[in-house]
Amino acid sequence: MRKEFPMLLTVVAALTVILSQFFFHIAEWNLMDVLDKWLNVMWGIAIGLGIVNLSVVHGKKIMRRAPGFYNSVVLLAILYVYAILGLWTTTQGYYHAWIFDNVYAPLDSTVFGLVAFFITTAAYRAFKVRTWEATVMLLAGMILLLGSAPIGEAIWADWAHLRQWFLDIPNAAGMRGIVLGIYLGGFATALRVMLGLERAWMGAMGGR
Amino acid sequence: MSFDFPSLLSADGAPVWAAALCTLAIWTFLIRDNPIYRLAEHVMVALAAGWGVGYYYYSYIHPVITEELIGQGRWFYIIPIILGLFLYTRFIPSVSWLARYPMSAYIGYGAGYYLAFNAKPFLSQVTASFVSFSQPAFTGTLNQIVFFICILASLVYFFFTISKERPAMGYASQLGKIVILIALGAHFGNTVLYRYNLFLGRLSYVLGEWMGLLQ
Amino acid sequence: MMLAQDGPALGIFTAGSVAAFFALLVICGLVYMMIQRARAGLKIPEIRKIAGLEAIDEAIGRATEMGRPVHFTPGLGDPYNIQTIASYAMLGHVAKRCAQYDTRLLQTNVDPFVLAINNEVIRQAYLEAGRPDAFNPDDITFHSTEQFAYAASVLGLYERERPAANIMFGAFWAESMLFAEGGAYLGSIQIGATANTHQIAFFVAACDYTLIGEEMFAASAYLSKEPVLTGTVVGQDWARIGVFALIILGTILAQIGDTNWLATILKK
Amino acid sequence: MQKLQAIGRRPIYVLVFLVGIIAFLWPLGLPVSVQPDTLTVYKALDALPAGSLVWFGAEYDVSTKPELDPQVVAVFHHLFQKNLKPVIYGMWLRGPTIVQGLVEPIAEEYGKQYGVDWINLGHKPGTSTNLRLMTSNITEGAAGVDHFGKPLANYPIMRNVTALDKASGFRHVVIAEAGTPGNREYLGIVVKEKAIPMSVATLTMSIAENKPFVVAGDFTGQIPGLRGAAEYEYLVGKAGKGASGTDAQSLAALLVFGLVVLGNIGYLTSPRR
Numbered sequence: 001m002r003k004e005f006p007m008l009l010t011v012v013a014a015l016t017v018i019l020s021q022f023f024f025h026i027a028e029w030n031l032m033d034v035l036d037k038w039l040n041v042m043w044g045i046a047i048g049l050g051i052v053n054l055s056v057v058h059g060k061k062i063m064r065r066a067p068g069f070y071n072s073v074v075l076l077a078i079l080y081v082y083a084i085l086g087l088w089t090t091t092q093g094y095y096h097a098w099i100f101d102n103v104y105a106p107l108d109s110t111v112f113g114l115v116a117f118f119i120t121t122a123a124y125r126a127f128k129v130r131t132w133e134a135t136v137m138l139l140a141g142m143i144l145l146l147g148s149a150p151i152g153e154a155i156w157a158d159w160a161h162l163r164q165w166f167l168d169i170p171n172a173a174g175m176r177g178i179v180l181g182i183y184l185g186g187f188a189t190a191l192r193v194m195l196g197l198e199r200a201w202m203g204a205m206g207g208r
Numbered sequence: 209m210s211f212d213f214p215s216l217l218s219a220d221g222a223p224v225w226a227a228a229l230c231t232l233a234i235w236t237f238l239i240r241d242n243p244i245y246r247l248a249e250h251v252m253v254a255l256a257a258g259w260g261v262g263y264y265y266y267s268y269i270h271p272v273i274t275e276e277l278i279g280q281g282r283w284f285y286i287i288p289i290i291l292g293l294f295l296y297t298r299f300i301p302s303v304s305w306l307a308r309y310p311m312s313a314y315i316g317y318g319a320g321y322y323l324a325f326n327a328k329p330f331l332s333q334v335t336a337s338f339v340s341f342s343q344p345a346f347t348g349t350l351n352q353i354v355f356f357i358c359i360l361a362s363l364v365y366f367f368f369t370i371s372k373e374r375p376a377m378g379y380a381s382q383l384g385k386i387v388i389l390i391a392l393g394a395h396f397g398n399t400v401l402y403r404y405n406l407f408l409g410r411l412s413y414v415l416g417e418w419m420g421l422l423q
Numbered sequence: 424m425m426l427a428q429d430g431p432a433l434g435i436f437t438a439g440s441v442a443a444f445f446a447l448l449v450i451c452g453l454v455y456m457m458i459q460r461a462r463a464g465l466k467i468p469e470i471r472k473i474a475g476l477e478a479i480d481e482a483i484g485r486a487t488e489m490g491r492p493v494h495f496t497p498g499l500g501d502p503y504n505i506q507t508i509a510s511y512a513m514l515g516h517v518a519k520r521c522a523q524y525d526t527r528l529l530q531t532n533v534d535p536f537v538l539a540i541n542n543e544v545i546r547q548a549y550l551e552a553g554r555p556d557a558f559n560p561d562d563i564t565f566h567s568t569e570q571f572a573y574a575a576s577v578l579g580l581y582e583r584e585r586p587a588a589n590i591m592f593g594a595f596w597a598e599s600m601l602f603a604e605g606g607a608y609l610g611s612i613q614i615g616a617t618a619n620t621h622q623i624a625f626f627v628a629a630c631d632y633t634l635i636g637e638e639m640f641a642a643s644a645y646l647s648k649e650p651v652l653t654g655t656v657v658g659q660d661w662a663r664i665g666v667f668a669l670i671i672l673g674t675i676l677a678q679i680g681d682t683n684w685l686a687t688i689l690k691k
Numbered sequence: 692m693q694k695l696q697a698i699g700r701r702p703i704y705v706l707v708f709l710v711g712i713i714a715f716l717w718p719l720g721l722p723v724s725v726q727p728d729t730l731t732v733y734k735a736l737d738a739l740p741a742g743s744l745v746w747f748g749a750e751y752d753v754s755t756k757p758e759l760d761p762q763v764v765a766v767f768h769h770l771f772q773k774n775l776k777p778v779i780y781g782m783w784l785r786g787p788t789i790v791q792g793l794v795e796p797i798a799e800e801y802g803k804q805y806g807v808d809w810i811n812l813g814h815k816p817g818t819s820t821n822l823r824l825m826t827s828n829i830t831e832g833a834a835g836v837d838h839f840g841k842p843l844a845n846y847p848i849m850r851n852v853t854a855l856d857k858a859s860g861f862r863h864v865v866i867a868e869a870g871t872p873g874n875r876e877y878l879g880i881v882v883k884e885k886a887i888p889m890s891v892a893t894l895t896m897s898i899a900e901n902k903p904f905v906v907a908g909d910f911t912g913q914i915p916g917l918r919g920a921a922e923y924e925y926l927v928g929k930a931g932k933g934a935s936g937t938d939a940q941s942l943a944a945l946l947v948f949g950l951v952v953l954g955n956i957g958y959l960t961s962p963r964r
Contacts, residue, residue: 002305006312013313014320021324022444024431037272038288039317039503042310043536044268045292047260050535050565054257057561068243068583071250078254086262096262098223104255104572106227107248109410110234111571115597116407116943117238117707118604119400119625121700124950125607126628128696128958136386137393137627138955142948144397149944150918150937154722166394169355174391175620176337177362177384178636180666182618183330185640186505187450188659190319193508195458197652198643200515201311201543209716234575238704241582249579256567264568295539311502311540315511318503323451327443334666335686338673356674363667368641369468369657388635396624403600404943408936409757411711422715422932608700 007196014194054079140166212420228418231410358387432691442691449665454658461654470656475614475632476645482588482612483520491587491611492527492562493517496577496602498617499570500594502536505640506618510593511544512643513616517590518548522557529584530563533573538565574598578605585609591626592616592639603629616642696957703950710946714939720930721941728905729922731912732865732890733769739862741774746855746887748866748877749779749786755869755894760793761920761933762892763867767794769927771801771808776848778861779811779838780825782818782872787811787838790867806837806846813838819876825855826885856885863911864889874901878909892919 016035019026058072066072085096123145127138146152147163192198214221233248276285291310298304339356343349364377365384372381416422432441461467486493495517500507514530521528530545532538542563549558566576578601581589589606591599591614599615599622606613607629615626616634626633634642637659644652669685676683713719739745747766751759770777779794781787791811803809812833815821825832829852835843843849852859864887868874874891882889888911893901895916904910914923920933 002308006308009309010312010316010319013316014323017317017320018324022437022440023435024437025435027437035317037276037285038291039314040268041272041285041288042292042295042314043502044264045289046295046536046539047264047568048535049295049539050257050532050568051261053535053538053563053565054253057564060561068246071246074247075250075254078251079258082255082258083261086259087265090266091259091263096259099255100259102223102226103230104252104259106230106410106413107234107252107255107575108569108571109406110231111252111575111601112597113407113410114234114237115403115600117700117704118600119403120707120947120950121703122600122604122607122625122629123396123400123947124698124703124954127951127954129955130958133386133389137389138951140390140393141397142951144394145400145944145947148398148401149940150723150921151721151941151944153724154941157724163398165351166390167398169351170358170387170390171394172391173355173358174362174387174389175395176333176359177365178388178391178620178623180330180333180363181366181637181663182620182640183326183333184450184659184662184666185637186322186326186618187330187447187662188454188655189505189509189640189643190322191451191454192643192652192655193315193319195455197458197655198508198512199312200511200547201315201540202308202547237578239701241579246579249575252569252572253567253576256569256572257565260568295536298539298542307539307543311536311543314502314536315508315540318501318505318508321503322505323447327447328440331442331446331689334669335673335689337670338677338683338686340677342678356670359670360667363663363670366637367660367663368470369653369660371468372471392624392627395621396628399621399624400947401940401943403597404940407707408711408714408939408943411708412715412757412932415712415715422935 003202006202007199010196010199011194014190051079051083140170209421213418214420224417228414231414357383362387362391439691442689446689450658450662453661453665454655457654457658457661458651459654461650467650467653467657470641470645470653473634473638473641473645475616475634475638476642478612478614478632479517479590479646480520482590482614483517483524483526485612486587487524487526489587492529492584493521493588493590494529494531494577494580494584494586494606494611495590496531496593497537497541498591498593498595499533499573499598500537502534502540504594506594507534507537509640509642511540513590513592513639513646514541514544515548516642516646518545519552522549522552522554525554525557527559528562529580529586531573531577531580532563532565533568533570535565535568538563570596570598574601577602581605581609585611587611589613591630592634592642594619595622595626597622600625600629606630693957693961695953696955696961698950698953706946706950707943710942711939714935714942718930718935719938719942720925720934721938723918723921723925723934723937725922725926726915726919728912729914729919729926731905732914733923733926735888735890735911736766736769736775736863736865737773739773739775742860743775743862744852744860745770745775745777746861746864746881747777747779747790748864748868748873749781749790750783750866750873751789751869752783752785753789756789758894758917758920759867759869759892760789761917761931761936762914762923763790763793764797764931765920765923765927765929765933766865766867766892766914767797768929769923771797771803772927774808777809778848778852779809779813780833781814782822782876783869784814786867787813791838807848810843810846810848811838812843818872819880822872822876823880826880827854829854829859855881855887857887861887863887865892866890867892868897869894874904874910878904882909890914 016031020032058076061072062069089096127141129135144163144166147159152159214224216225233244236242237245272285276282294306294309297306337359339352341349341352343352361380361384364380372378432438483493495514497507497510518528530541546558549555566573589611591602595617603615603626613630614632615630616639618636618639623635641656644656673685676685779787779790815833821832830843837843855861864881866877868891877889881887890911892914898915901913905913917933917936921937924931924933
């Protein structure tokens with residue numbers, strides 16, 4: 001019951017999806033719709049675990065008076081008030097939506113915008129002519145960088161064509177090789193899971 | 209050029225102030241980790257997690273309870289609810305192994321899903337690699353030949369258990385590595401400005417909507 | 424969803440899935456054959472050296488020497504994403520090493536279900552390493568379900584906990600650059616692995632070691648050195664030879680006629 | 692020299708901010724080559740006889756303002772320069788309000804009077820059904836009133852206008868669109884049935900999707916994203932947010948390129964490499 005039954009569930013769930021996808025008469029039973037809803041319910045219930053985790057981790061910080069514990073107080077207060085507001089008024093409620101649109105949304109897009117800074121320092125640090133392989137990568141990167149800005153074309157009219165060539169030929173070919181490999185690796189991983197060879201969540205990684 | 213901030217207390221101005229101050233709070237991290245960023249970060253996690261409670265309850269759990277269980281009387285929808293609750297058994301050590309049930313179901317679904325839904329896209333990637341060399345222009349033909357060789361070389365690079373000591377394999381693998389590095393370099397270079405656009409959007413908001421400097 | 428007017432293909436298959444089904448059968452057949460060979464004790468070739476995987480123990484070792492923690496993130500994938508599924512085995516390995524070396528493991532999550540699974544994976548790993556006492560569930564943390572709230576929180580965590588090794592293994596999106604470059608500022612040893620093609624370039628730029636695409640799927644076999652698992656990778660290589668041959672054959676056919684029967688069959 | 696490979700991250704951050712601030716506050720007007728799709732839109736509007744009516748579909752909302760506003764502004768400069776008479780309408784709720792805010796200052800600049808030289812019919816519910824109604828009877832389609840709820844009969848511009856068709860004097864349709872309802876609705880109802888040519892101002896992400904329609908001649912042309920706005924601004928001689936946006940992109944590309952070059956000079960001159 002501790003390992004065999006979960007393993008059986010794994011195989012049953014996997015086969016349900018596979019058979020529903022490939023076999024016409026099984027597809028007609030619409031098992032996928034039911035299974036999707038089941039998994040969504042399970043996932044929805046798991047949200048509570050996340051809230052418990054936040055409560056425990058930050059609760060302990062507050063108890064210990066750990067450095068910055070006041071942030072944890074803020075976190076838990078906002079978390080519970082906002083969660084209850086959401087359950088009460090749904091996420092469409094006026095105040096709930098106002099806070100999301102005017103506080104969360106700008107925070108979120110600003111963090112996304114931080115990528116611009118990080119990508120700049122990463123390019124500065126990484127693109128060096130250390131080996132000739134690295135040099136090739138650098139050249140491709142710089143051609144595409146200037147080609148994607150209007151300045152590239154202003155410097156040299158055919159820059160846009162050069163950029164397109166890089167995207168269509170070496171980039172597409174290299175990505176194709178990576179992607180085909182990923183599919184094969186993914187199939188092998190899925191098969192290992194179905195055969196019970198990979199089940200770290202039940203202990204004993206691989207083999208037996 | 210002069211500053212023209214919106215009124216903090218007006219219905220139109222308050223959201224602008226809220227959004228602008230949030231933006232500045234995140235930007236302070238670029239100087240160093242500091243109390244303002246820490247506060248913003250904790251507020252973010254709290255709001256996002258709190259939002260998730262309402263959102264996912266009403267998208268995933270509520271409809272199943274009201275429509276399927278009560279509305280349609282489909283009793284078997286109690287099963288995923290029980291399985292979901294099994295996740296909480298980890299707090300009771302004697303029965304904590306029950307949590308494996310929902311996990312196994314979910315992971316099995318994932319394995320099955322990958323096999324079921326990726327075989328077709330995989331084949332279409334294969335057939336897309338069948339290139340025709342007869343092109344209107346000579347450069348077109350040359351491009352297709354280069355493309356074809358690059359694909360094969362990049363495939364060779366990934367071989368895990370086939371020896372690359374034979375010269376042909378060695379060269380092909382080396383070429384494959386270069387093709388992959390060009391692809392990655394090109395991808396990096398091509399993405400930089402998309403990432404800048406997001407930052408520029410925030411900057412434009414702060415300078416324009418908030419400070420009123422842009423007309 | 425099936426439309427009423429589409430009949431079954433070949434009497435039993437859903438429309439457009441015949442070739443896919445048989446391709447899958449062949450690939451899985453090859454993998455299964457190699458597993459059987461390994462079980463029968465036949466010789467299985469070794470997997471080539473993968474620097475990113477070799478570096479994992481070294482990275483954890485260095486964190487131990489410096490007395491600083493190790494950070495592991497499986498990215499943003501759903502619990503059923505194949506990359507996330509592959510990350511469980513990797514996390515198991517990392518957690519076991521951390522348990523053996525007595526190094527603190529910080530494991531951050533954006534998905535509550537993955538949080539639950541990872542909790543189990545790490546607990547099991549500490550158990551197997553004989554250190555159940557050292558297992559601290561409070562170091563396995565949830566940072567909301569939203570991408571950038573999670574990213575902001577991890578950036579903050581970097582500053583406060585200063586991990587010396589940073590292992591990113593799973594499905595990543597735009598936050599990959601924040602995680603990898605944020606870790607680079609700290610000078611931690613970074614290992615990035617993802618099969619999300621749009622993010623590989625950023626890991627290559629900012630990490631010390633990167634597992635490109637499918638190399639991440641070979642990790643469990645590589646690290647465990649189990650012949651049976653290695654067999655699955657050998658099967659994968661045979662499937663690749665098949666792909667290689669198909670592409671050559673298809674391209675030859677593309678030169679001869681207007682209609683490429685091979686492409687037609689593969690689209691069935 | 693080798694210090695060039697050890698520039699700290701904070702100076703780089705400052706440079707990133709400077710790129711944005713310079714581009715926004717003091718647009719440099721760095722050169723942008725005009726793409727054919729934008730040029731055909733410009734030429735089509737340029738060739739219209741003065742006094743022609745141009746229907747303007749404001750089919751977007753707040754979330755796509757940053758990308759579409761600059762295009763709308765550039766197009767209205769052109770419309771007023773050529774003494775064309777725009778009629779604004781929106782299937783999207785917020786569209787006409789946004790466009791009204793953009794057009795007012797431009798109209799003032801050219802001395803154009805609301806209700807005489809241009810008008811805003813506002814948003815009217817009913818999406819494509821209502822658009823179809825417009826093609827047979829504007830008074831009915833607009834419920835008899837403009838954006839501000841004033842009777843259409845009061846405005847001189849509407850005196851001889853009965854429907855969105857050629858007979859009433861409409862010579863071109865321009866829509867700024869962010870999705871559905873958008874170009875497909877206009878294509879079916881206005882372009883195909885009423886034979887009025889249409890140009891679209893579109894988002895960067897929709898360029899590829901729209902391209903086949905441009906090639907097929909269904910759309911006269913498209914103004915592609917922020918880049919297209921900069922091109923149109925260049926054509927009408929009014930550098931604006933489109934130009935500053937593309938300036939920022941060009942400066943950013945030069946910054947990253949320059950940093951990489953400096954880093955490599957530092958690397959190559961370093962004795963310990």
